Amino acid sequence: MKIKVCGMRDIENISNLLVLKPDFIGFIFYEKSKRFIKDIPQIDFPKKTKKVGVFVNESIENVIDKINKFQLNLVQLHGSESPEYCRELRHSELISESHSFEIIKAFSVDEKFNFSATIPYNIYCKYFLFDTKGENYGGNGVKFNWNILQNYKGETPFLLSGGIAKNDVKQILSFLRRHESKRCIGIDINSGFEIEPGLKNLEDIKEFKNNLK
Secondary structure, three states: OEEEEEEEHHHHHHHHHOOOOOOOEEEEOOOOOEEOOOOOOOOOOOEEEEEEEEEEEOOOHHHHHHHHHHOOOOOEEOOOHHHHHHHHHOOOOOOOOOOOOEEEOOOOOOOOOHHOOOOOHOOOOOOEEEOOOOOOOOOOOOOOOOOHHHHHOOOOOOOOOOOOOHHHHHHHHHHHHOHHHEEEEEEEEEEHHEEOOEEHHHHHHHHHHHOOO
C-alpha cells in the first residue's frame, strides 16, 4: 500500500519525512491553500519517493513551468480540469525532453457522484484520487462514505483521501479487504497528521505506515 503525504512545506520536516520512505510527497501550488508553497526546497529526493505538484484550475503553462523547474514526477489536478486539459498537458512539447511525468486526477466524491465522469480521463491519468466533496478543493479534513466506491468500475488505480488519521488503520484494512477496494493502491494523508498546516507529525506517520503493512 503506497503512502502519499501531501501539504509539505518545511525543509526540516520534509528531510525527516524522507527517512520514513513515503512513496509520494505532495507540494500544494494553490495559493488559497493554507499549505501553499511557492518553491520546493532543494533536497535530494531518493528515487523511490516521487515529487507530486498539486494544482487547482491552474494554467497549463504554469503547471509545465513547475514540472520543469522542480522535476515533478506527478501532477495532481484537484480542480475542475477537463479531459482535454489533461490531454494537452500530457502531450505538451514544452516539457523537458529529458523528463517524464504522470497525472493524478482528483475527484470530489459524495453520495450523488457519478463515476462515469472518470471514464474520459482514463487514457491520460496514471491514478485517480477520491476525496471528500466539501467547501474547499481538498483539505476539508472530513471522510466520505467509502462504500460509495463500490460504484467505481474503472480500471485506473486510485488513492483514497479525505480526513484520514492514524486511528483509521483498522477501517482502512477492512476497506481494502472488500471487493470494491482492489484498485485502491494508496492512501493520501494530510491534515489528520498535522501539528499545524504544512507541518506533519512524523511519529504519527511512522506509526500509521507501519500498521498498514
